[in-house]
Amino acid sequence: MPNYRRRYGEGGTFAFTVCLADRRQTTLTDNIGIMREAYRATCRDAPFRTLAICVLPNHLHAVWTLPEGDADYSRRWRSFKLRVTHAIGRRVWQPRYWEHTIRDGGDLANHVNYVHYNPVKHGHAENMDDWPHSSWHRWKRSNAWSPPPEDMPL
Template identity: 50%
Template structure:
């Protein structure tokens, strides 16, 4: 198995991409309340400041900052993924191999992580989080997507309401 090197910076700010195992599923938006509850529960026991988030049907992107002195993203993601999975009813898509390991088989095991280096890097990644539903053809502009922190950023004056209205959609968006 590959040995992935992760950056452990106490109090760091990170960008993440987390995917469902079966990318054709729409579990994250179909059960958005369960995902929100998993985030709330995790933040109550392992705090972090959620800067930006966009939840798409089969994956999510977010940027968060850890508390001073804390560098443990892995336990937070394990708790979020496990919390969401345990709240879902058991389904037929669980693989026998995953069930033997007491895994639900809903999430990809790994996630993409990027340590934010400066204010410009933060801005680029927050923009990426908010443009993603438009790029995938789920919305005409970022404000149209309901599962995002974009409107919170608009309310603070960080973006205009019509930001990204002319962004091109990805042509192979799949079976949405």
């Protein structure tokens, strides 16, 4: 087993991929109400800012910014995954998840775009507007997303 180390940055911005234990299942979109409530409760208990999120049938992607002085995204993911598991009543998740520390504005733009385009990439939708479980709709409505400058520190 590899010696895996996570990189933590207090108040940093991170991109995540969290997957089902059985990638053939469609548990996440089949239980979208449970997913949403677990996510809200997790954010309420340990606040963070969601810059982008997309829930697909068997995995999800998210980009978070943590509060200054807080580097504990692991606790948040553990809490979220436990809430979903308890609500569904069976093992749901792979034990680990993938994370990436966002380095600058260009990296942030690339990851937000990746998150929003993922349903199209996987053939779940013809375009981003067609996938209902994505923050793309919020960005589009508010016209809030314009990529920050490449050299913008986060």
